[in-house]
Amino acid sequence: MRKREVGILLAYDEVLEKWNPTVLQKLQGKKVYEHAYHALKAVCDEVVIITNDRIVEDFPPNLTVIRELPEYKGKGPLASVLSGMKRFNSEKYVLLPYYMPYILGKDMRQLMELSPMSADIVAVRTRQEEYPLMSIWSKDVIDQLESALQDGALQTLDFLKKVDTEWIFAEDISIHPEIFRNLEE
Numbered sequence: 001m002r003k004r005e006v007g008i009l010l011a012y013d014e015v016l017e018k019w020n021p022t023v024l025q026k027l028q029g030k031k032v033y034e035h036a037y038h039a040l041k042a043v044c045d046e047v048v049i050i051t052n053d054r055i056v057e058d059f060p061p062n063l064t065v066i067r068e069l070p071e072y073k074g075k076g077p078l079a080s081v082l083s084g085m086k087r088f089n090s091e092k093y094v095l096l097p098y099y100m101p102y103i104l105g106k107d108m109r110q111l112m113e114l115s116p117m118s119a120d121i122v123a124v125r126t127r128q129e130e131y132p133l134m135s136i137w138s139k140d141v142i143d144q145l146e147s148a149l150q151d152g153a154l155q156t157l158d159f160l161k162k163v164d165t166e167w168i169f170a171e172d173i174s175i176h177p178e179i180f181r182n183l184e185e
Contacts, residue, residue, distance in 0.1 A: 004046075093139070095134065111173055121137050122167075
């Protein structure tokens with residue numbers, strides 16, 4: 001029997017524009033978050049969107065949208081990841097941030113195929129840059145992640161150094177390096 005994967009779409013907008021957060025803006029005829037949603041939907045049984053209080057009501061009611069757990073509210077992407085992991089039971093959690101809208105379902109399928117099953121976290125990198133939030137996380141890191149957040153450790157890359165993390169090179173996923181760019185940069 002195939003294991004169930006939950007997709008976590010990180011749709012917090014750390015630099016919220018007053019009336020028009022990037023996550024809700026249009027790009028190629030769709031809202032920015034919709035691109036990441038469809039990429040995750042191609043490989044996951046369920047996709048949960050994790051966002052903040054200011055824009056949670058702006059998503060369609062047919063999507064699963066949650067806020068961060070109150071005790072970790074505003075503590076960055078690790079808090080969002082933990083919020084999704086604690087609320088949805090799965091063996092593996094597939095992450096993608098809204099600001100990587102050029103990633104397609106085929107790219108996420110390739111990441112899944114290249115991922116070693118034994119790693120705690122599998123993330124993507126180029127020779128110059130790491131993309132820790134385009135990744136696959138095992139349920140086995142939940143306790144460590146919660147402890148790290150309780151200790152005030154908020155940096156994603158620092159957390160990845162503390163667990164068994166395997167890095168997949170972006171060029172093994174796609175020959176088009178431009179798809180990995182951050183829309184916010």
